[in-house]
Amino acid sequence: xxxxxxxxxxxxxxxxxxxxxxxxxxxxxxxxxxxxxxxxxxxxxxxxxxxxxxxxxxxxxxxxxxxxxxxxxxxxxxxxxxxxxxxxxxxxxxxxxxxxxxxxxxxxxxxxxxxxxxxxxx
Numbered sequence: 001x002x003x004x005x006x007x008x009x010x011x012x013x014x015x016x017x018x019x020x021x022x023x024x025x026x027x028x029x030x031x032x033x034x035x036x037x038x039x040x041x042x043x044x045x046x047x048x049x050x051x052x053x054x055x056x057x058x059x060x061x062x063x064x065x066x067x068x069x070x071x072x073x074x075x076x077x078x079x080x081x082x083x084x085x086x087x088x089x090x091x092x093x094x095x096x097x098x099x100x101x102x103x104x105x106x107x108x109x110x111x112x113x114x115x116x117x118x119x120x121x122x
Contacts, residue, residue, distance in 0.1 A: 005047045011038040013045070 005013065014033060021030035033041060042049050065073070 003047050004050050005042060006051070007038055007042075007049055010042040010047055010049060013047070014038055014041040017041070 014036065018030045018034050021027070021033065036044065039049060041047075
């Protein structure tokens with residue numbers, strides 16, 4: 001049973017054969033194959049040329065989510081949002097506490113500097 005190849009595959013095999021023969025130092029054989037067309041090379045090697053097979057284009061249809069699935073997803077996202085907002089508030093409270101501890105000292109130092117420079121108005 002002959003091997004089935006497309007014309008493009010036969011041309012690729014022909015080019016590889018030429019390169020391989022040249023690498024082996026068999027330039028005469030490489031020249032002979034180089035003079036053959038892809039179809040002639042296929043005949044010589046016993047390949048059967050087939051037309052390019054039609055390529056199947058499989059496009060997966062998008063699965064539409066049901067109303068119930070969308071509702072469940074929405075509720076899950078809302079729940080996650082509430083949790084993230086609570087976490088955000090906790091973190092903001094921590095930041096405010098740190099800022100207050102640092103900020104109070106900075107404000108006191110700034111006020112003292114202003115008073116020492118005579119910029120402060122009493």
